[in-house]
Amino acid sequence: MTVRLVLLGFGNVGSALARLILAKHSEVRQRYGLDLRVVAIATGRHGAAYDEAGLDLARALEIRGSTASLSELAQSQASSDITGLLEEIEAEAILESIPVNYQSGQPAIGYLETALRRGMHAITANKGPVVHGYQALSELAGAKGRQFLFEATVMDGTPLFSTWRECMPGAQLTSFRGVLNSTTNFLLSEMESGKSFDTALEEAQALGVAETDPSGDIDGWDAAIKVALVVTVLMDSPLGIQDVERGGIGELEANQIRAATQDGLRWRLVCSGWRENDKVRGRVRPERVGPEDPLYHVRGTSSLITFASDVLGDLTIMGADPGPNTTAYGMFADLLNAVRAS
Ligand SMILES: NC(=O)c1ccc[n+]([C@@H]2O[C@H](COP(=O)([O-])OP(=O)(O)OC[C@H]3O[C@@H](n4cnc5c(N)ncnc54)[C@H](OP(=O)(O)O)[C@@H]3O)[C@@H](O)[C@H]2O)c1
Numbered sequence: 001m002t003v004r005l006v007l008l009g010f011g012n013v014g015s016a017l018a019r020l021i022l023a024k025h026s027e028v029r030q031r032y033g034l035d036l037r038v039v040a041i042a043t044g045r046h047g048a049a050y051d052e053a054g055l056d057l058a059r060a061l062e063i064r065g066s067t068a069s070l071s072e073l074a075q076s077q078a079s080s081d082i083t084g085l086l087e088e089i090e091a092e093a094i095l096e097s098i099p100v101n102y103q104s105g106q107p108a109i110g111y112l113e114t115a116l117r118r119g120m121h122a123i124t125a126n127k128g129p130v131v132h133g134y135q136a137l138s139e140l141a142g143a144k145g146r147q148f149l150f151e152a153t154v155m156d157g158t159p160l161f162s163t164w165r166e167c168m169p170g171a172q173l174t175s176f177r178g179v180l181n182s183t184t185n186f187l188l189s190e191m192e193s194g195k196s197f198d199t200a201l202e203e204a205q206a207l208g209v210a211e212t213d214p215s216g217d218i219d220g221w222d223a224a225i226k227v228a229l230v231v232t233v234l235m236d237s238p239l240g241i242q243d244v245e246r247g248g249i250g251e252l253e254a255n256q257i258r259a260a261t262q263d264g265l266r267w268r269l270v271c272s273g274w275r276e277n278d279k280v281r282g283r284v285r286p287e288r289v290g291p292e293d294p295l296y297h298v299r300g301t302s303s304l305i306t307f308a309s310d311v312l313g314d315l316t317i318m319g320a321d322p323g324p325n326t327t328a329y330g331m332f333a334d335l336l337n338a339v340r341a342s
Contacts, residue, residue: 001033003339004054004090006040006120008082008111009097012208013125013152014041015064016328017095018057024332034339039091041070042082044098050089051075082107086114092339093121095331096129097152102216102225102241105132116140116148121338123331125152127225131241134232145342149334150233154180154226155303157330158319162337164234171311173234175274178305179298180226182322183210183217184249184269186301191257192266209301220248220284223271227282230305231273237280239273247285260288268295271305294318 005021007014021036028034038055042048047069049055055073063070071080079085086094094115098108105128112122112129113136122141124130129137130150141148151161164173179185186209190200204210216222224244231239249269260267270287273280289296294316298304304318319326 001339002035002037003092003335004037004039004052005335006042006086006089006091006094006115007038007097008042008094008108009099009126010041010043010046010060010064010070011097012324013097013327013331014043014095015061016324017097017331018061020325020328020332022057028336032336032340034336036335040078040085040089041073042085043070047071048078048080048082048085049073050078050085052089082111083114086111086118091115091118091120093123093335095123095335097125097327097331100126100128100225102128102221105129109133109137112137112148113140116144116146119144119146121146121335121342122148123334123338124148124150125327125331126150127153127229131225131228131232134229135238147334147338147341149338151334152327152330154229155305155317155319156182156322157326157328157333158303158317158322159330159333160230160305160317161233162333163315163317168309168311171309173307173309175272175308176230176234176305177270177272177295179268179295179303180271180305181217181220181223181269182301182303183214184220184223185298185303186210187218188249188257188267188269189299191254192261196254218248218250220246220269223269223284224282227271227273227284231280231282235273235275235280239280239282244282244284246283249286252286263288265290266296268298270295 040050049070108129137148187200224246227244228239228241265288273282302320306316
């Protein structure tokens, strides 16, 4: 079966996904009988291209590293406007990886809505549409017999949502606790080894672990949106990012990090969610943790979440060395799961 794909966003994650599709193409055809074919790629400033027979992905990757526009790959006519393109073309799935909009989830929500309405599975690495549009997009997907999946959004491709979906039917999540922001954990780990905040930040930026404007990580926004997302999806209770009690590592002084180290402790930006009476609450804040706590052992860019449920003891999932390649795998796994289930 031919599976026509639209890649919306062709940055770090979108291009890693294209490389993975190329690398796994024959394996997927052999194992699952699926012929993955990217028919369209759309970006913000680097153009868009549509070829109903399938784009030359290797050339698309070369173009990404140059000053050329993706539009030189176009072999079929389609609107240059993304919504127009999605209205016109035929595809089985959209894989969206455009920048997060913490406030509204747009324009990604609109793009995913259009794709679902047109009968495509909608897969995203972008937290915005999940926090702001989970219910509506899931309902629309259900009505269309398609899936809205987002494994890549929280732990860079480490399977936490599919673990709940596939392995824990009938279970209720009562609370969770974890380290979900790689950048701040990297900074804390570097500062524990004696570096100043500024040096650690420069290093993180040079490695591509931190953004040029790192405030989304430092002020706890990225962690807060992940808490809101996990609560909304796994605790069946819509929680806005503003409803998450939020602190960031920017409030920590170097001497506090040193003092914790001397006491045999480490600071971690702890993300948590829990049920309280008939409400669910979410929080992000720096906490001192000791060696008996799994969070103490989360170093560098790794992340970890521990789930408490009404059926099992604590279940901990850890993802080591995350990045665009692991995130791309989260999207790829969602794609295979969606297509094989339909
Ligand atoms: N990087 C990671 O490891 C990671 C991990 C987990 C989740 N994520 C999430 O994945 C998403 C992408 O991350 P990234 O690192 O790949 O970002 P990125 O490198 O900045 O790439 C973003 C892509 O989206 C395109 N784009 C921007 N605005 C657009 C719009 N309005 N419509 C269509 N395309 C648009 C950009 O095109 P131009 O460059 O032409 O503007 C670019 O191709 C984000 O939501 C991020 O939070 C990333």
